[in-house]
Amino acid sequence: MNSLSLLLLLLLLLLPLLSLSKPPPPLNPDLLGLIVFKSSLLDPTSSLSSWTQDSDDPCNWAHIKCHPESRRVVEISLSSLGLSGKLSRSLLNLQSLQKLSLSNNNFTGFLIPDLTQLPNLTHIDLSSNGLIGEIPTKFFSQCESLVDVNLAGNKLYGQVPSSIGSCWNLVSFNVSSNHLSGSLPDGVLSLSSLESFDVSKNFIVGEIPDGIGKMTSLRSVDFSGNLMSGGIPDSMWKLWMLSYLNLGSNSFSGRVPDWIGEMKWLRVLDFSENGFDGSIPDSIGDLKFLQSLNFSGNGLVGNLPESMRDCSSLLEADFSRNHLMGELPSWLFELGLQKIFISGNKFSGKVQFSNSLGQSLLELDLSGNEFSGEIPMEIGGLWKLELLNLSANLFSGGIPSSLGELKSLEVVDLSVNRLNGSIPLEIAGAASLQELRLQKNFLNGGIPSQIGNCSSLTSLILSQNKLTGSIPTSLANLTNLETVDLSFNSLQGSLPKNLSNLPHLLSFNISHNNFSGPIPPSNFFNTIPPSSLSGNPGLCGSAVNISCPGVLPKPIVLNPNSSSQNPNTNSGITSANIRHKKIILSISAIVAIGAAALIVLGIITITILNLHARSHSSSPSAAGLAPPSDYSGSPANTDANSGKLVMFSGDKPEFASGAHTILNKESELGRGGFGTVYKTVLPDGRPVAIKKLTVSSLVKSQAEFEREIKKIGKMRHPNLVSLQGYYWTPSLQLLIYEFVSGESLHKVLHENSAAQSLTWNERFDIIVATAKSLAHLHRHNIIHYNLKSSNVLIDGSGEPKVGDYGLARLLPMLDRYVLSNKIQSALGYMAPEFACGTVKITDKCDVYGFGVLLLEVVTGRRPVEYTEDDVVVLCDTVRGLVEGGRAEDCVDGRIGGKFPVDEVVPVVKLGLICTSQVPSNRPEMGEVVKILEMIRCPGQDELSSG
Structure with a gap:
């Protein structure tokens, strides 16, 4: 084998070893950051179930978007998922992140100071959570990329950091509905690109910065619901691109500036609940695109400027609670408005409705003025009307029957006027009616039975009129009824029994009429306040503590001319026979006489006992408690002399020092809004504090008293004075507390x-x-x-x-x-x-x-x-x-x-x-x-x- 072949063989043998020593791929920082972030959250709906460690690419996860090329996370959208937990610094791993939306969840804790320093972050929305603490200065120290910041609806406090001025590219800034305080920092004036600026519903103080006119890109400004003051700076007229301006609910003052008409693009203008004075400027008519105008709650004077006729886009106008006066211009109803509110002013004269009434009007509130004359029948032409409030004026005449033609009408308030006549039967035609308020007028006649057709009715207020007749049984058809007030009329008769079937009834006042008979049996009527029934001496039932008479058999008449005479008796008419003709007795009469005798005897007995009690009232033992021997110790002791003593621990105490020492001056600890507190000692040597209630005349019935006291008695906390028991009689109530030294x-x-x-x-x-x-x-x-x-x-x-x-x-x-x-x-x-x-x-x-x-x-x-x-x-x-x-x-x-x-x-x-x-x-x-x-x-x- 030559050297070359040997080298190749060695390489083949080493290849597996070389592959085993190859380093693993680097861990995806986005995946790591998101997994750590998820680990700190509670996810009740499993919205993040796809976020698992098994994956090596988060781009396929729910609510995540990635860049198509780099595969780095660029958007996290977790709004309205019910998530809770705290913001994790692991989010800083996502260096390519552009949009972060965690709104409408339950996130708590503090802001991450350097979150906005992510180099590519443009949009951050943490609104509607539970974040607390101050906005860190570092949060805006390096924020050049930021375009949209929304921190609204949290619990942030402190000032808006002046470092906000570093966010040169910011277009939208919303910190509304927090607890921010202090004045607006000068740094905001550097935000030349800002279009939407919302700091509403905070505790911001001070004046609007004079330099605000430099922020010429502004289209929406909301400073409402703060503590700001001063006048409106003249530089604001330069904000000609504004479409939304809300300064409501502050302490601004001065006149509404004439240059307001220069803001040609305004659609919403709200100066409500401030201290503006003077008249409404004529230039308001130059706002051709204005849709909503609110000047309520100021000190404006004069009348509505006629130039308003040119506000052709206007849908809502609110001038309530000012000092405006004069007659109401008829052209106001020709503008096509949906809502007109001018309550609480000094307008007077007759209200004139033309035949060309605006068919778009939904709500009309003219209450609290000095309008007079009759309510015009033409009001029936407002066929879309949902709310009509003409209360607290000087209207006279009858209620127009044309109200029954308004099928969308939900609320009618004609109270506190001088209306007379009867309630029109046609009112039942208003099928959507939910509230009918006619109190404090001079209406007469009866309550029309047709009112039972108004199936949506929740409130029926007819008090302080001159109504007669009875309550129609059809009233029980109104199963949505919550409030009924028929007090101070001349109504009579019995209460319909089926009123007890009304499931949502919360208040039912029939006081000061002439009603009689039994009160309907139900949980509601059994617990109704006596004041709601007072002034009707003929009513009976547990609610008024008057027993209703039972159904008795027909009377048995003793007739002296009966055929069953004694045959031995002389058939002639004697003087005794004549006397017997005048005697008619019945079982019911006998029962009544016996009952009367018992009542008289009871009154005499109670009087003697009261005199006896008063004779001892100067002694320390005359505190409404029996001597110790009278205490049975039972939690439900109801002896007539001792009242009812209940100890929540189940103890059966006899006060060690005797009842005569409980409520005397020497044992008094102090006095408060509810009563005087005394100290005594239980047999086991344990001291207790006893509060003698001084609001006995206002205390509820025994059942209500005990229900509330037992609820309080269940409270156990190391920082609460525990209630250990109570004592009840109709004239005396004692609360027994633990004794706190110090x-x-x-x-x-x-x-x-x-x-x-x-x-x-x-x-x-x-x-x-x-x-x-x-x-x-x-x-x-x-x-x-x-x-x-x-x-x-x-x-x-x-x-x-x-x-x-x-x-x-x-x-x-x-x-x-x-x-x-x-x-x-x-x-x-x-x-x-x-x-x-x-x-x-x-x-x-x-x-x-x-x-x-x-x-x-x-x-x-x-x-x-x-x-x-x-x-x-x-x-x-x-x-x-x-x-x-x-x-x-x-x-x-x-x-x-x-x-x-x-x-x-x-x-x-x-x-x-x-x-x-x-x-x-x-x-x-x-x-x-x-x-x-x-x-x-x-x-x-x-x-x-x-």
Whole structure:
């Protein structure tokens, strides 16, 4: 074998070895980044099931797009998939990524600071998630490639970073519906390519920058729902390409500028809920493309300018709640508008509808003005009309029957006028009618039975008229009915029994009429508030505590001329026979007489007992409790003398020191909005606190009382004062709580020197613990309603315990006056929606009170302080310091300088977010707890490990 053959043989032998030593192909960085990203997510619908490690190419995965040549990932579209988790830094592996859309999911945690530094990223959409924290300055430090940024609908706070000015190519920027504060940075003025700018629904302050006129590419600007102020800078007239301008719900002032007509392309113009004054400029008529115009909630005067007739594209016009006056121009109905709102002004005169009424009108609200005369019959020509509100005017005459011709009509409100006559039968022709409000007029006659044909009706309000007759049985056909108010009329007769079949009924008020007979039997009518039935002395049933008479046999008449006379009796008519003719007795009469005698006897007995009780009222034992020997210890003890005592633990206590020491002055611990608290000791030596309710006249029935109390009694949390039992009589209710040694947070902060020893960490602990207790209540659908520092007790170990929770539910209704005066007695904690009767009270009221409490703990100041010539509101003071960049100056000076600024600043900002005037802008208490925990454990460590 020659040398060449030997060499070839060696090569053949070595080939397998050479192939085994060949290095594996490099791992696809896109695949690695996506797999790591997926591992940190919860995917309830398995939308990412195709993302597996077995694949070596992610380009075939769902929701992924790749470049056709390089096979690198260029787009991730995961919108609305129900995903949850945190943003992972592994996304930075995708160096070719151009579009990232994670909107409308449940992502939490912080933004990745250098996410926007991906060299090819142009579009990023993280909207409608639960992201928190500040927008990092680094987020916009190298963003030249960015075209579209959408961070709307999260929980981001802090300021818009000035580094935003580095994004020279940015076309769309949306950070709406967050908790951002501070003023707009000057850096935004550098965004010469920006077309859409949306910072709405935040806490942005300050004025519109004067230089905004340089941003000539702008087509859409939305600053609504912030705290901005000042006038509109004249430079804005240069934004002639604008088609959308919304400055609503701020504190802007001054006149609406005349140059507004220069914005020829405007389609939406919203200056609502501000402080603009003066008249509406004539130049408004130059906006030929304007479709929606909203000037509501300002101080505008004068009449509508006739130049508006030239706004040929206008579909919606809202001038509500201004000071406009004069007659309503008839041409307004000839513009082809779909919605006209001019409520809450000073318009007067007659409303003139021409025969050429706009057939496009869907909603018409002329309420709260001074219109007079009759409602014109021509209103029946608005055949597309869905909402008609003419309430709170001076309209007279009858209700036009032509309303029945409006087949699309859903809401009719003619209340608070001077209408007379009867309710037209033709109203039943409005087959889509859902709400009919005719209260506070002079209507007479009966309720037409044809109303039963309005099968969609949910609200029927006819109170305070002069209606007569009975309730038609056809009313029970309206199975969608939720609210019925027939109060203060002259209606009579019995209530139809089939009303008990209405499945969705929430409120049924027939008070102050002449109804009689039994109340329909049903769960709803058995629990109806007595006030809804009052003023009808003939009604009977459990709801009014009057028994209905039973069905008795026909009376037996004793006739002296009966043929069954004694044959030995003289057949002549004696004087005794004459007397017997006048005597007619019946079993029912005998029963009635006996019942009356029992009632009289009962009244006498009760009177004697009351006099006896009053004679002992000055002694300590006259507290409504029986002596200890009267306590059977049974959880359901209902002895007439002792009332009903229930202990949730099943104990059978006899108060060790005797009942005579329970409710006397010596054992009193304090007084609150719901009652006085006393201390006593159980036989096992365990002290308890007993609250004697002082709202007995407002407390619900025993069944309602016990249901609510037992719900509260189930609450167990280390930071809640536990309810251990209760005692009930109709005139006295006691709540038995665990006894918490120590003082209230209010006393610690404001009434002694102990606050000097409260360190920052101790204050932070109090804030977190209080937040956790409220979150626990809200998870069990219990609203505190009365959160304040005097209801937070600090026990011997320094642990806070929240008390007085859920007691507002003991009242028959959550009356705003009662809540604001009896319960929310501490000024400054009460959420602003308590002052508005139309806003639903929710757990967001507790969030507001917590925000005030948080600021109180941090600052050591009272929620409201009074000086000789001023009232200082804590929230306003803190907000001013934060907006001035001096958040750390809020901290209680008694702490000194021993506190971490990086914790103090976000905590203070969280307090301001919780005290937002808009309930929907306040976070949930569960979210508050998470934010506080993240503040104490800074998120940057978490990010670096992502």
